[in-house]
Amino acid sequence: MDLEVQWGEVHALLGENGAGKSTLMNIVYGLARADAGTVEFDGKPVQVHSPQDAIRLGIGMVHQHFMLIPVLTVAENIVLGHEIQSAGVMDLNGAYLAVRKLSERYGLQVDPKTRVEDLPVGIQQRVEILKALYRGARLLILDEPTAVLTPQEIAGLFQIVRNLTAEGNAVIFITHKLAEVMAVADKITVMRRGKIVATTTPKESKPPDLARMMVGRPVLLRVDKGPAKPGDVMLRVENLVVMDRRQTVVDNVSLDVRAGEILGVAGVEGNGQNEVVEAIVGLRATRAGHIVLGGRDVSRRSTRRRLHSGLGLIPADRHRQGIILELPISDNLILNRYDLPPYERWIVRQFRAIRATAERLIKTFDIRAQSPDQPAASLSGGNQQKLVVARELGAGPKVLIASQPTRGVDVGSIEFIHRQIISQRDAGLGVLLVSSELDEVLALADRVAVMYRGRIVAVLDGEGADRDRVGLLMAGAT
Amino acid sequence: MNTFLSQLDPVSLLSITLVTATPLTLAALGGMICERSGVVNIALEGIMLTGAFVGYAAAFATHNLWLGVLAAIAAGMLIAGLHAVLSINFLVDQIVSGTVINILAVGITGVFYRQFIESQNTAGPGTFPQWNIPVLADIPVLGPIFFQNQFVTYAMLALIVIVHFTLFHTVWGLRTRACGEHPRAAETAGINVYFVRYVNVIASGALAGLGGAYFSLQQIGNFLPGMTGGRGFIGLAAMIFGQWTPLGAFLASLLFSGSDQVGSRLQSVFHVAIPLQFLGMLPYILTIVVVAGAMGRAVAPAAVGRPYKKS
């Protein structure tokens, strides 16, 4: 494969999750090793064995998961590895000064003495960019940089990117979002399954063409769904307050989910959505408030009791909370019912029943596996997520909490999971959908609640919800 | 009241507390730099035992305490190097690797002790002399506590300051903390995570080796199998209670060793009828209580205990 980036241009690298974009860039940055092929920089072939080599050449990378150390200050993070020092002793004042100068020059305001963990994600990204610039980066690689930003912050980022290229730098912009490519890129390279399938420009190719190149077949860019027929309230959250290390992370949140509707929660990640979800399921202690499930107050019940009384959970991070990679698919498919009949008799597990259920769910939910006995780790990301969805929907819940249900998943699986959620809604399921992908919320939700700093700042009708207005609400505008 | 104080003799109590806190503090400092760089070190106990033995053996053979202490430090570094190889290169579970070293230390010191030391009846190398620092040693109260000590205790006091300065004011310290918090971020910043961890693990061996020398060359002038008696683990607990900071670890070590002293003082001076065994339990129970209590607000390095694998 070949990829060529010119000075002064924004080059978008477009592809699905798992298409190999990040791997390619990790090779350029010296974090991964290529099996074959060469990297040329400024027209000369170069060997990049480590990030040190990349930094020396003038390549900087802002990773999707920020490479910042939360307990260190902004300045410490920026100078790390290239410290200002005398005889090994840190010159912190020098670092503060250097950071201030740099942030003034590029218009990226940030206080060098603040600890990174106290900064909002948008500002943390700014620190990442400053970090690269401090090291003299002329080629900046941005890996999925918009995932954690509001639409307005995204616009700000685009401005920064244009400023950088105007000074003659180059930017590689990795993304799977078509709209962003159209908005910011000078040139577009599309990747699919580890290969480059096309190099084009926003003028030559329109979004449907790009989507087809990216996935390899025509894609529906929107979700088909009929109007909701809301029934009784299935889940009621009343005045929920959650504290985390003496800070209020969920501040007096109330919401209702009715049977047969999808309530979407939009918001930039880290504004309390995760904590609301965990509190509803009973994984997190609450300071105040009530959780009412199907008319019964379950606030004091264990997670187990809540799950058994009709709550389903698709957790935000499937590797941390959704599946056990080492266990077989079959065990994962009954993970929340392992101690109920027919899967248990006295204390003995009943493998025939487990296997029967597993085979049924694998078929119904189109999980691509050779056998229910293979470990869940052997499945692709999309199939792992389908496994979680199969387990939760297969139990026939009354309320489903779906947190980031399609994160890190290929387009085929996304479409499948969306269809499943909608058809279950039509069958009377109440769904609480939490997603930091605003487009996903807008496409699926019948009502949209917007969270900002632990509060629900607005609840809008799903049909009338306007992208820009929701974006402003997500950023705290009133 | 006066007789109470004079019988309890607080100055000598504090002075003994400081002295017996020496190996705990050194173990805690060693554990700290190791964990600050992201490697758990439960091998401190075994490293100290090895240091105690090698230090004694070298001093015995050369009739030179200073060569003994150097040998103890070198042995600590060598055996800590094994921990580094196993846990950093071969990605062995760091607890398993530490356990291995603890077992190995028992074996090596046992075998060599029996072969070379046990049957010798020549006199041992003795212990470090007490150095009274001129002028300072004559200050009332503070003098006897801080300035009339033996070598390892002075070294411990100096190392508290050195480790503190290194961790929080030098480039090396910043990089060490970065590797313990987020090794991948450190690597993307151009830091060689393996190198930083290696150096810190081996340096922790030097500190614990010196702590071992306390037992054989400062305290009793002899080696006895298993003489470290769990002090390495208590040092680890002191590190946790001290929130991974040198001063905190020192204070926690004083608490542990002080509890030991107060107990035996109560026994001997006031004839309180506490069975000897219960007094002996005190530091261990205190360790359990402290580790359980401190953990709620623990600020352990985020990546400690996880092998780091370059992709």
Next chain:
Amino acid sequence: MRERLRIDWILNAIFVPLVSVAAGFVVAGIAVAATGADPLAAFTALFQGAFTNRNAFPETLVSTVPYVFLGLGVALGFRAGLFNIGAEGQFYIGALAGVFVAYSIHGLPAIVEIPTALVAGMAGGFVWSAIAGFLKARFGAHEVITTIMLNYVAFLLANYLVDTPGLMLAPNVSTPRTPDVDPNALLPIIFAGSRLHFGFILALIAVPLVWFLIERTTIGFQLRAVGFNQGAARAAGMSVGRTMVMAMGLSGALAGAAGIVQVLGVSHHMTDSVAAGYGFDAIAIALLARSNPWGILPAALLFGAMHSGASFMQLQTDVSSDLISIVQASVIIFIAAPAIVRWIFRLRPEAARSVQITSREAETPV
């Protein structure tokens, strides 16, 4: 795929342990040679003491019995992601609780007395170990530190109880010890002319029972789920804390069983004896067996043989019996780092993974 898995299994479960044991002896031999003694003579004596001397093999089996229970206990903890380094303390507390019951009861048939004493011993080990489980579940105190500290407390407690008149000290004895257990509580000898007792049969029964518990029951499933991924176990409605307490407790109960079986089968009373290194032995056995209950049997036999042969070796060649610690440590190194074995034999990579004991998430600091 299947073929490949099979080869990997053989490599992992048989080849690597065998090579590790062999390498362990090589390393220990080097250590012996370094002291100036003859390693071959030492190992010959070790072998004679373990197998070929008169009555040596039954003695090896006698030493194997507690190792089976101890190894099973530590392995069970490993499966739940818990590193129980305190098997020795649990052994003593179990023995204390059991011996107290066994010398206090009189005149009941063996079929009642033996199980009663066994249950008491296991209960003692369960409670002692569950303390560490509770401290981890409730406060996040790492079990490595707490179980070690509980070891020291257990020794001193045993010392106190056995040494103090009016508590467990037997009247009119020259060295402190408890009274002998009731004759009906003794485990019968199963091989005439030796000390091999019924505890050996109990150990053989314990292996499939523990296997069944881990692999076939919901309790075992819960243990494994928590051991692999606490976050997912919790999100699936399992109580991670309760599972930890249960796992530590069961692990300690098996160590306690080792203690009381040793009393009822071999010593018949308890002295205020000091550390015997059972805790580390148990860890080495569990690692060598890769936490698989079936693997515990050969691993325990190996350690039983070394334990039993070591004193003869020390007597014969004056090489310290601590030598077997060096063998153990080296064995664990090679087991825990299969990469080293692969590297030595230039094997295909990815055939074996390094051992992961502690669970990946929500780990508390040590």
